[in-house]
Amino acid sequence: MQSNFDQASCAIELKHMTKAFGDFKANNDINLKIKKGQIHALLGENGAGKSTMMNVLSGLYQPTSGDVFVNGEKVAMTSSKDANNLGIGMVHQHFMLVDDFTVIENIVLGAEPTKAAGILNLKQARQKIMDLSEKYHLEIDPDAKVRDISVGMQQRVEILKLLYRDANILIFDEPTAVLTPSEITELMAIMKEMVQEGKSIILITHKLDEIKEVADECTVIRRGQIIGSVLVKNSSEQQLADMMVGREVSFKTDKTKSKPGEAVLKIENLSVKDSQKVERVKNLSFNVRAGEVLGIAGVDGNGQSELVQAISGLEKSSSGSITLDNQNITNLKVRKVTEAGLGHIPEDRQRFGLILPMTVSENIALQSYYCKPDSAHGVLKYNYMNEHARHLIEQFDIRTSSEKSETGALSGGNQQKVIIAREVERNPKLLIAANPTRGLDVGAIEYIHKRLVDQRDKGNGVLLVSFSLDEILNVSDRILVMHNGENMGIVEASRTSEQELGLMMAGTPLDKIKKSKRKVADK
Amino acid sequence: MSKNWKSRLSIPLISILAGFVLGAIIMLCLGYDPIMTYEALFTGAWGDPNSIGETLRQATPLILTGLGFSVATSAGFFNIGGAGQYLVGWLSSIWFVLSFPSLPGVVLITGAIAAGAIAGGIWSGIAGVLRAYLKTNEVITTIMLNYIALYLSNWIVKSFLANGDADYSKSIPQSASLRSPFLMELTNNSTFHYGLFIAIVIAIIMAFVMKKTTVGYEIRSIGLNSDASKYAGMSTKKVIILAMTLSGLLAGIGGAVDGIGNYQNILVLASTPSVGFDGLAVALLAYGNPIGIVFASLLFASLKIGGLNIPVVSNTPSEIVDIVIALIIFFVGASYLFEYISKKMKTNKSKGGKA
Ligand SMILES: Nc1ncnc2c1ncn2[C@@H]1O[C@H](COP(=O)(O)OP(=O)(O)OP(=O)(O)O)[C@@H](O)[C@H]1O
Numbered sequence: 001m002q003s004n005f006d007q008a009s010c011a012i013e014l015k016h017m018t019k020a021f022g023d024f025k026a027n028n029d030i031n032l033k034i035k036k037g038q039i040h041a042l043l044g045e046n047g048a049g050k051s052t053m054m055n056v057l058s059g060l061y062q063p064t065s066g067d068v069f070v071n072g073e074k075v076a077m078t079s080s081k082d083a084n085n086l087g088i089g090m091v092h093q094h095f096m097l098v099d100d101f102t103v104i105e106n107i108v109l110g111a112e113p114t115k116a117a118g119i120l121n122l123k124q125a126r127q128k129i130m131d132l133s134e135k136y137h138l139e140i141d142p143d144a145k146v147r148d149i150s151v152g153m154q155q156r157v158e159i160l161k162l163l164y165r166d167a168n169i170l171i172f173d174e175p176t177a178v179l180t181p182s183e184i185t186e187l188m189a190i191m192k193e194m195v196q197e198g199k200s201i202i203l204i205t206h207k208l209d210e211i212k213e214v215a216d217e218c219t220v221i222r223r224g225q226i227i228g229s230v231l232v233k234n235s236s237e238q239q240l241a242d243m244m245v246g247r248e249v250s251f252k253t254d255k256t257k258s259k260p261g262e263a264v265l266k267i268e269n270l271s272v273k274d275s276q277k278v279e280r281v282k283n284l285s286f287n288v289r290a291g292e293v294l295g296i297a298g299v300d301g302n303g304q305s306e307l308v309q310a311i312s313g314l315e316k317s318s319s320g321s322i323t324l325d326n327q328n329i330t331n332l333k334v335r336k337v338t339e340a341g342l343g344h345i346p347e348d349r350q351r352f353g354l355i356l357p358m359t360v361s362e363n364i365a366l367q368s369y370y371c372k373p374d375s376a377h378g379v380l381k382y383n384y385m386n387e388h389a390r391h392l393i394e395q396f397d398i399r400t401s402s403e404k405s406e407t408g409a410l411s412g413g414n415q416q417k418v419i420i421a422r423e424v425e426r427n428p429k430l431l432i433a434a435n436p437t438r439g440l441d442v443g444a445i446e447y448i449h450k451r452l453v454d455q456r457d458k459g460n461g462v463l464l465v466s467f468s469l470d471e472i473l474n475v476s477d478r479i480l481v482m483h484n485g486e487n488m489g490i491v492e493a494s495r496t497s498e499q500e501l502g503l504m505m506a507g508t509p510l511d512k513i514k515k516s517k518r519k520v521a522d523k
Numbered sequence: 524m525s526k527n528w529k530s531r532l533s534i535p536l537i538s539i540l541a542g543f544v545l546g547a548i549i550m551l552c553l554g555y556d557p558i559m560t561y562e563a564l565f566t567g568a569w570g571d572p573n574s575i576g577e578t579l580r581q582a583t584p585l586i587l588t589g590l591g592f593s594v595a596t597s598a599g600f601f602n603i604g605g606a607g608q609y610l611v612g613w614l615s616s617i618w619f620v621l622s623f624p625s626l627p628g629v630v631l632i633t634g635a636i637a638a639g640a641i642a643g644g645i646w647s648g649i650a651g652v653l654r655a656y657l658k659t660n661e662v663i664t665t666i667m668l669n670y671i672a673l674y675l676s677n678w679i680v681k682s683f684l685a686n687g688d689a690d691y692s693k694s695i696p697q698s699a700s701l702r703s704p705f706l707m708e709l710t711n712n713s714t715f716h717y718g719l720f721i722a723i724v725i726a727i728i729m730a731f732v733m734k735k736t737t738v739g740y741e742i743r744s745i746g747l748n749s750d751a752s753k754y755a756g757m758s759t760k761k762v763i764i765l766a767m768t769l770s771g772l773l774a775g776i777g778g779a780v781d782g783i784g785n786y787q788n789i790l791v792l793a794s795t796p797s798v799g800f801d802g803l804a805v806a807l808l809a810y811g812n813p814i815g816i817v818f819a820s821l822l823f824a825s826l827k828i829g830g831l832n833i834p835v836v837s838n839t840p841s842e843i844v845d846i847v848i849a850l851i852i853f854f855v856g857a858s859y860l861f862e863y864i865s866k867k868m869k870t871n872k873s874k875g876g877k878a
C-alpha cells in the first residue's frame with residue numbers, strides 16, 4: 001500500500017518506459033516521477049529524447065513497452081484527447097494553431113461548447129476564456145486572427161487552450177526559444193503562479209538559468225536514458241551542464257585575440273525595403289574583416305533579417321553596395337553570392353535551411369549538388385554524397401540513425417547541426433550565422449561557438465547575428481548594434497558592457513553615450 | 524527505407540481492393556452476379572493473346588501521360604493539361620509523317636515521336652512560363668490549353684490532313700507505324716505495338732532522372748520546399764518551366780506513340796481525349812513512382828479492355844466497370860486525405876518536439 005500512496009503524490013510516473021522507432025530506442029527504460037504541484041525541468045542534449053518522452057505523456061506516441069501512471073492510476077492513452085481527459089496538456093514548440101481562425105476559435109477548437117442541436121455557443125466559452133486570461137495575466141486579443149498576432153501571444157493562446165480544457169499537468173516543450181527576454185520573465189511568473197495553485201508543470205529548456213529560476217527538480221537525460229534527478233536548489237548551473245553532457249562544459253569560448261586582416265565584407269550605404277516597401281535597413285555601412293567575428297546585436301525585428309537576406313541575395317537592396325572578397329555582389333543571384341564565398345546559416349532553419357522530407361545526405365549536398373564531386377555530368381553521385389554525409393555526421397556529432405534518414409525525423413538541434421556542418425565545411429570566406437544556437441543544448445552551443453571561432457582563426461570572416469547578448473559577447477571580436485535599421489555604433493567586445501549594448505539596442509547611438517560619459521567625467 | 528516502401532504500396536493496394544469490394548456490393552444490391560462479372564472482366568483483359576495485346580496497347584499512352592503528370596506534381600504543380608498535351612503530340616506526329624511520307628521508316632518514327640514530344644513540351648511549357656513569370660495558376664491555364672488544343676487540332680485535321688471533308692486524316696504509311704506483323708501474330712491480330720517498350724524504357728529513364736540526376740533533385744527540392752531551394756541558389760523559375768515542359772513532353776510522346784502505333788491517323792474529336800485524365804488517376808494511384816505508374820496503367824487498361832467483355836458474357840452493364848474505376852480513384856483520393864491528415868498530425872507531433 002505504501003507504493004500506492006507514493007504514486008498518488010505523483011502527478012505522473014513512468015515505469016520502465018521504452019519508446020523505439022524501428023531499432024532505435026529514443027527512450028530507453030525510463031523511470032521518472034513528476035511530483036504534484038512542482039515544476040519539473042527536463043534537461044538533455046539535442047536528440048536525447050525529451051520531446052519523444054513528452055509526446056508519450058501527451059498521448060501522441062504510444063510507448064513500445066513500460067507503463068504510464070497518471071495520478072497513481074495506470075493509463076493507456078492513444079490520443080491527445082485521452083491525455084486531455086486526464087488533465088494533461090502540452091504546449092508544443094511549434095504551435096498548432098489555425099492561422100485563419102481567431103484567437104477564441106483556436107482555443108475552443110476541438111472542445112467546442114454547443115447548445116442543443118450542435119449550434120456553437122461561443123458566448124459562454126468567451127467568458128471562461130476571458131476569466132482565465134485575466135486570472136493568469138495571459139493577455140490576448142480574442143478576436144484577432146492568429147496570423148496577425150505576435151509569437152508571444154500565440155504562445156499565450158496555446159497556454160489558454162490547455163487551461164480552457166482544465167489541464168492540471170502542463171508540459172512546456174522549449175517554450176522560451178522563441179520569446180523575447182521580457183516575455184520570458186512573464187512566462188516564468190505565470191508558471192510559478194500555476195504551481196502555486198497545485199498544477200504540475202514539466203518544463204523542457206536548454207537554458208540553465210531558467211531552470212535555476214523556476215524549477216524544483218531537474219531530471220537529466222542523455223541518449224534516451226535517465227542519468228539522474230537532482231533538486232535544483234542544491235545544484236549549480238555548471239553541475240547541471242556537466243551532468244547533461246557527461247563531461248565538463250565551458251560556457252566561455254576559448255579564443256585568442258583576433259588578428260584581423262583586410263575586409264572580406266564591405267557594406268556601404270546599404271538600404272533594404274521589405275515586401276511592403278517599408279525601409280528596414282537604412283543607409284548602413286560596416287566591414288567584416290578576415291580573421292574576425294563581427295557580432296550584430298539588436299532586438300528582434302530591427303532589420304537584421306533583411307540585412308542578412310540582402311547580403312545572401314535572397315532580397316534585393318534598394319541602394320548602396322555589398323562587396324564580398326573584393327567582388328561586388330550587390331543584388332547578384334543567390335548562387336553567385338554563394339560561389340563568391342558566402343556560407344549562410346539561416347535564421348529559420350526549417351523554412352530556408354533544410355528540405356525536411358529529404359535525407360540527411362541530400363540536405364548536406366544542398367549547396368554543392370550541382371558540382372563535382374557530388375555530381376558529374378548532371379548525375380548525382382550518391383555513393384560519394386552518402387560517404388561525405390557519414391563523415392560530417394561523425395565529425396559534427398549529428399545524432400541520426402543513418403545518413404539516409406529523413407531530415408525531418410531528427411531532433412531540432414540535430415537538424416541545425418546538419419546545416420552548420422554543410423556551411424562550415426565549405427570553408428566560406430564569409431560565414432553568416434543567424435541565431436545559430438537557438439534551441440541547442442549547452443554542449444552543442446559550446447561546439448558551434450568553437451567552430452565559428454575556428455572559421456575566424458582560419459582567416460575567414462564571420463558575421464554573427466544573435467538576439468542573445470551572452471552569445472554575442474562571448475563569440476564576437478567587435479559588436480555592431482542595430483536599431484530600427486540603423487547602425488548605432490561598433491564597439492570592441494572586450495571593452496563594452498551589457499549596459500552599454502543595452503542602451504544602444506534601445507536606440508541611443510554610441511557617440512551620444514560617449515558624450516554623456518565625457519560630460520559626467522568633465523563635471 | 525523498406526518499411527516506407529511497403530507502406531507506400533499498401534495504400535494503393537487497399538484502395539484497389541476496396542474499389543472491387545464496394546463494386547461487388549453494388550452489383551449484389553442491383554441484382555447482378557459480381558463473381559461472374561469480375562471473371563468476365565479478367566478474361567476480357569487477360570484471357571487470350573488478343574485481349575492481352577489490347578490491354579497492353581491501352582496501357583501504353585497511360586504510362587506516358589501518367590509520367591507526365593507526376594513530373595509536374597513532384598515540382599509542386601498540378602498539370603491537368605495532359606489531355607491537350609497528348610493531343611498536340613498525336614497531331615504533330617501524324618502531321619510530320621504525312622508531310623514526309625517517303626522518308627525511311629526509322630526516320631519517320633523517330634521524327635514523329637520527336638515532333639510529338641516537342642509539341643507537347645511547348646504546350647505545357649506555355650503554362651510553365653506563365654506560372655514562373657506571372658504566377659498564373661497552372662490548373663486554369665492547362666485547362667484552357669486543353670480546349671485550345673482540341674479546337675486547333677480539329678481545325679488542322681479538317682483543313683490540312685483530311686481527304687475531302689472526312690472527319691479524319693489520311694492514314695500513315697506502313698513504314699511509319701509502330702505495329703509489326705510479328706507482334707500482331709503473337710497477339711492474334713491485336714493492335715499491340717512497339718510503343719509499350721518505348722513507354723517502359725521512358726519510365727525507367729524517368730525513375731533515374733527523378734532520383735539520380737541534379738535536375739530531378741532540383742525538381743523535388745522545389746516541390747518540397749521552394750524557400751530552401753531559393754536559399755540553395757536554385758532558379759525556381761527555370762525549374763518550374765523545365766518541370767512543366769518535361770511533363771508535357773512526356774504526354775506528347777504518349778500522343779505520338781498512340782498516334783503512329785494505335786490510331787495510324789488522327790480524328791476530329793468531340794472532346795479532349797480521356798487518356799489525359801486517366802494518366803492523372805494512374806499517377807495518383809502510383810504515388811508518382813515511375814515504375815508504379817507502369818503497373819497502375821496496366822490495371823486501368825485491364826479494367827477498360829476487360830470491361831468491354833462484361834456485357835458480352837453476362838447481363839451486367841459495362842457501366843459497372845466505370846463505377847469500379849471511379850471507386851478506386853475515390854479510395855485513392857480518400858486515402859490521400861487520410862494520409863494527409865495523419866501526416867499533418869504526425870508532423871505537428873514531431874514539430875512539437877523540434878527545438
Ligand atoms: N518519428 C521519428 N522517427 C525516427 N526517429 C525519431 C522520430 N522522432 C524522433 N526520433 C529520434 O529520436 C531521438 C530523440 O528525438 P527527440 O525529438 O525526442 O529529441 P529532443 O531531446 O527533444 O532534442 P532537441 O533538444 O533537439 O529538441 C532523435 O535522435 C531523433 O532523431
Ligand SMILES: [Mg+2]
Nearest residue numbers: 051876877878
Ligand atoms: Mg525537442
